[in-house]
Amino acid sequence: MTPQGTPRRNGGRRTAAAVLAALAVVGAALLVFALTHQVGAPPEPPLRTAGAPSDGAGAQSSDDGGEPTEPVGADPTEPADAEPSAVPRTDAAEPSEQPSSAAPEASVAEALPASTPTAVRIDAIGVEEQVFPIGLGENGELLAPRGDQADLAAWFDGSPTPGESGPSVIEGHVTWGGDPSVFFELGALEAGDRIEVDREDGTVATFEVYDAVRYPKDEFPTVAVYGRTDGPELRLITCAGDLDEDGHHLDNTVVFARLVEG
Template identity: 45%
Template sequence: MTGGPASGTPRLLRAGMGAAAVGLLLIYNSVDTGSDSDGDGKPAPPAAAAPAVPGPADAGAPALGRAKPTRLRIPQIAVDAPFTELALNPAGQLDAPPPDDKNLVGWYRDGVTPGERGSAVLAGHVDTAKGPAVFLLLSFLLPGNKVEVSRADGTVAVFSVDSVETFAKDAFPDAKVYGRTPDAQLRLITCGGTYDKKRRDYLDNVVVFAHLESSRPG
């Protein structure tokens, strides 16, 4: 994975919440704090308006009830991180996780919670001004790897990775990533690809697609 220097002004993950027919539009960009944010600034329509996305061929576990995520663990890439809630700013864009904490995962608090039916969206920095961050190795996950989300209701939702894909930010497949699903799925998103110094931005997004495989008491 190619990235920019870890020093200097912190780069944030930003998400444009566009009023597109696909519903919940979260296009993450790693940008300089002084850069203009992306998106048209309009609030996103409800995720229910998005087209349905089929679940994995091997149906996973039944969906769980709503419960806030509290901790993310991905043993294969040594992730063990707490969550922070992300909200929309006045421009209708998703705020980024704080750039001064390298080991923090963001969850859109008005979206699906991990384990609920639908696509829960998690975001993390690939790096910050302080160095490599929580999702630095996200692109190295493989199908079958496990992603564990501890929840406030005392359960642990265990997801199985289906695929890891990289998309150019200017050709992000909104419907594929954010479309409604008949089962409980997870999307983990960070920046990737080449870091463009002129744009002060990574050119791609890395997206992990996963489905709920099981759950257990925490």
């Protein structure tokens, strides 16, 4: 005869084993989530909005009163799980404020001939990555890096090549797939930091940061970022700020730099 207490003890063991198994599954899921989603907040420079005081401008409008270089917009064709484009929306406002640290009237280094960028190095934030050219979509928006190139930096091929006269524009994601991407630390750059861009002709264009700012996307200063400059300059752009209800960042981080060696 089976002792009366035996089935009860066996049932308790089965229950305990099931609970432990469930806890193991939950623990594993939490670990995976922590490793893939909890990357912490990227550093962000001060937020500047329309009407904020400023004391200088890196970008200049044309002397003949013409329009500045064509502003570009965000990519509406990104997949739902993609990081939003690093550039401002096409309907962004054009406030009058400019970078707070005035760029010099003329760059320290003379302009270089055109040559496609191939890589970018930023020692201050540990960036060393390939650069590839990227253009506009069907609706005139600047496309965002994706696929195998998602974590690379992208040079807008409608802007001057780095080292040419004018503002060269390089964009990159702040995160991709829940992980830090190429420009995750971009907001930590400060005046005086150096940015080196390798060029296809074998030369290196070295830029010095003179401002780093965070702008609301709906108040993006297109003239300051994309407008004509007195000499060779560089703009690095990524997303920043809180997310809207669709998971898109509300702000952009923009780093302004001037050519100092090439």
